[in-house]
Amino acid sequence: DVVMTQSPLYLPVTLGQPASISCRSSQSLVNGDGNTFLNWFHQRPGQSPRRLIYQVSTRESGVPDRLSGSGSGTDFTLKISRVEAEDVGVYYCMQASHWPLTFGGGTKVEIK
């Protein structure tokens, strides 16, 4: 199984400052078709998760361009250029390139 490792586990951030979350996979997420199915999700307290980014770097409709995804192979990053209050919650990466599908353990983002 592909193990997804996120860091840090906890990220205290200052409003208006940048933030970055790392996600590493135990094997390459490039599948047999040459696609990389790496997704990022955000879960606010008491809410269902919401997908923010798919295929490494494509933002969902309505996701602000302050958020961006990058990376390749086994090393991926979610960046927030300027943190806003609505960004608090837990962020998860998930790979869908290989069965079984696997999630990272999550990164909790809080405002300092």
Add this chain to the structure above:
Amino acid sequence: EVQLLESGGGSVQPGGSLRLSCAASGFTFSSFDMSWGRQAPGKGLEWVASFGGRDTATYYADSVKGRFSISKDNSKNTLFLQMNNLRAEDTAVYYCAKGYHFDSWGQGALVTVSS
């Protein structure tokens, strides 16, 4: 707008069974893969099972294989998860999701397995 509405959650004793349903709307249900994920209290997200949209293939996490069964009724736009021989470690909020990539999520259904 995609809407996914889970139902069928509840409390059950170890070894018991439950059947979750997910009513879907806002997209062509028959054309899409669908998935179930779960989140144990205070824990992270875990993929449980998926059903292929075109090829009707099914996929299961090792932790539920042989006990859970995913199915899809395209005539009713409904996804199901039959859960048998439930264990305490199956206690979680169960989410229905569109696609293998969890494009959209439902609000979740709480399943509690306890004696």
